[in-house]
Amino acid sequence: MEDCLFCKMVNGEITPDKVYEDDQVLAFRDINPQAPVHVLIVPKRHIATLNDLQPEDRETMGSLFIAAKKVAEQEGVAERGYRTLINCNREGGQVVFHVHLHLVGGRPMGWPPG
Ligand code: 5GP
Ligand code: ZN
Secondary structure, eight states: OTTOHHHHHHTTSSOOOEEEEOSSEEEEEOSSOSSSEEEEEEESSOOOOGGGOOGGGHHHHHHHHHHHHHHHHHTTOTTTOEEEEOOOHHHHTOOSSSOOEEEEESSOOOSSOO
């Protein structure tokens, strides 16, 4: 997908601060971290929003969470706990239109989210 920031990271046009990669997903540090650990986990295939998910995306979306588990372990927050979230569209707070799972941790998380 041209002009998609996260596709450019997947195809190597832009080099992110990578923390994990497998055949389905790429994970890298958020440029504007909201917690001591803030990693974005993206599917390698372009999917714009959660609203665009198709049945064939099941495995890919599962891979995001399997990757999150590994990254949490790698970053040392698995036992303490962490949060994963996906924003969708304007009111959900989505600004990059390539689905991404935020993994945040390293401090207590508030609830409800703002
Ligand atoms: P959203 O609000 O769409 O759920 O999250 C987009 C995230 O992408 C934000 O947390 C933002 O800081 C991050 N981001 C935006 N541009 C870049 C960039 O160029 N590199 C990295 N690593 N993260 C980015
Ligand atoms: Zn994309």
